[in-house]
Amino acid sequence: MTTDTREIGWTRDEMARRVAIDIPNGAYVNLGIGIPELVARFVPQGRTLVYHTENGLLGMGPSPEKDRADPELINAGKRHVTALPGAAYFHHADSFAMIRGGHIDLSVLGAMQVACNGDLANWSTGEPDAIPAVGGAMDLVAGVKSVYVITQHCTKNNEPKLVERCTYPLTGRSVVNRIYTELAVIDVTPAGFALVELCPGVDLEYVRSRTGAPLLAR
Amino acid sequence: MTTDTREIGWTRDEMARRVAIDIPNGAYVNLGIGIPELVARFVPQGRTLVYHTENGLLGMGPSPEKDRADPELINAGKRHVTALPGAAYFHHADSFAMIRGGHIDLSVLGAMQVACNGDLANWSTGEPDAIPAVGGAMDLVAGVKSVYVITQHCTKNNEPKLVERCTYPLTGRSVVNRIYTELAVIDVTPAGFALVELCPGVDLEYVRSRTGAPLLAR
């Protein structure tokens, strides 16, 4: 069930499920905070994914029952998690060696803006009174093999998040490979945004009208 | 007992014992291959030294009884050793982090030549058909807090090992703090070699005659 109230397009859960379909068996995956965390719920039957959380655990499992939570077993979002058989704990330099060294297959992140050249902005609005906080996002996009973004297609004010050029401060340059929104799955290609799949019931022109840069059909 | 046949000066065991006297309780010590290894036998009563071997062990103990040797528990000289209570194993990058990061208090090394500015040559004669091999010596002299050299005062051909300037390829520049030979204990100071102690029965002029650079008396 979902509390999502939009009229067309995938729900958040459906978006997360759509991401999960694209992740191959045995992949090492880092999930960002927020919507990306949902992806872990939808691993297709017959696949095993190994979740990495940058605070020092590979083989992260689902939330524990409440009375079994350990305040020292948490994920990057500071939520209680579990460790599955085959897990390993390690320190922060080793954890980011996994990230920076290209050992993580996939990072699924949220976004404020994605540009058609793959630039990502997801850490700061750049407003003067904002408390800047970057966490591991810049290391993730610079290091992992593939970066998928999962995000609503537009902001609450209906401004496109998929744009010609990011106006918010960048997290990384030319780092995003694929974008999952409630309307479509879109690749970032050398020619710009390219449609992979439309949500059933959504038409291409509508997606284009909600996108701030040209969208190639395949 | 010693098989040493020189007529004057300390035996090798006495040299090693003289080094040990200068090492404070609780020091972390790396011993080079050869004469330096003898130092471990002479830790003064009431002191505990923690021996580091760069192949991944802190808390190295003496050789095991023969039937208890493990071919995978060895020191940098590839000899069988033991691990004392309070020991720790670690990998090579961590081991040299201890060395390079200045965590090891003292390295005791052999030498081919030591110059009066502290330059050390102990890895290669530079001869064209020699197989060059450096091991961890360059990392040790660059990283540990103090470097002591333990060596015969002269070569077998009676050439001084304490010299104005090394003619052999260097291991490190201005790295030696103190030298222990069969004749004397000598500091490397900004003014050059300076006598700390003579072996009983050895006189200063004799040591000077065997030394290739000026030797200051204190």
Add this chain to the structure above:
Amino acid sequence: MTTINKQVKGPAEAVADVHDGATVMIGGFGEAGSPVELIHALIDQGAKRLTVISNNTGSGEVGLAALLKAERVSKVICSFPRTANSTVFPDLYRRGKVELELVPQGTLAERIRAGGAGIPAFYTPAAVGTPLAEGKESRVLEGKEYLLEHWLRADFALIKGRCADTHGNVVYNKTARNFGPIMAMAAKVTIVQANSVVAPGGIDPEVVVTPGIFVDRVVEVPSPQHESELVAAGAVYP
């Protein structure tokens, strides 16, 4: 009989010599691994104008947040100074009471590790092309752009372990390990609070995470407080 014993009586003794103006690394990611008792002892001790290197800035008004609230910290070097229930740092920052050096988390970890390993500087791809690259030297290596980053070292490190021996060997609890092992390497004086302190031999040498050479003092805190429980209970320190 070993004559090495790094155990000190309590948190107060452990942090007694932290001086005004010191740089202090404080372990933890969120509350996991946060050495609450050592931080509280540091508040009691009174050292001022500290530079704190830590991934976050604490929550509520206990632990690291309480140290900030007491205005003992003039600069914070961290990756993520906001968290749930974190109001102290944002307030001080907006009022210009504390300086912030924001560092990507992996760069923060690597700079600390470099400090411990004697590597004064290294190249990393993180933050290239972003505002955090401003003023930094960059270089193309094998066709890709990298930034030059410098080591971080500290006067003191405050760390929480699960078990330590009197030689200073430490093992951790689950994801509370995080910054502990690298901060232990990078500080002149490393202070570890552990749920238990045992004799040498009490920790298998194969499973030691932080070898004793990196640790100067260990203090036993058998039942450490958890930040989230303190915050939930409305606790304020002191």
Add this chain to the structure above:
Amino acid sequence: MTTINKQVKGPAEAVADVHDGATVMIGGFGEAGSPVELIHALIDQGAKRLTVISNNTGSGEVGLAALLKAERVSKVICSFPRTANSTVFPDLYRRGKVELELVPQGTLAERIRAGGAGIPAFYTPAAVGTPLAEGKESRVLEGKEYLLEHWLRADFALIKGRCADTHGNVVYNKTARNFGPIMAMAAKVTIVQANSVVAPGGIDPEVVVTPGIFVDRVVEVPSPQHESELVAAGAVYP
């Protein structure tokens, strides 16, 4: 039920795809940690013109020395190519049959670790002012001179562990750990021989030394041979 299983049948299958011209990291310090069975399988497999990165060059005519003797190696990157009972490398080197890149041991370890950690280059004080600094970029940082050193990476790593699980997590035996954990990080394909291979959960996550993410294949070799015993017995491989 996990659908990840990195175990392969035997050493031959494990090294089957090592190609001519590959760069191969081989773990071990002297005989401790030397993956003798994997090396012998590599000799049987026949790959040529290899670049081998390893601390030493083996002894007698077994293991790494046998690989050299078979003239499969065109270049060695190591810190100490001489040891007791080591005649194969010196002979090949004097005859100009093998190239040598001599690297200080700590720089070798750090270059490998850098390769695994995505750090393309770093500064180190080791070898400053020595012949091994020739041709290297140097730089003064905080008043001290350092050399710029570049990462080392490999196509394959051959490593010996004590126990591995089918996800690739590894623990080691005593000082046989040495280069294993960092080489596992730095190779595209990391192959581990272990005395035993267990199901996930068979190794406590707190004591894992090499997390499975760094390992591609594990092979069980229940009673591995020791180089010194083979040499003492006059063994020659193949």
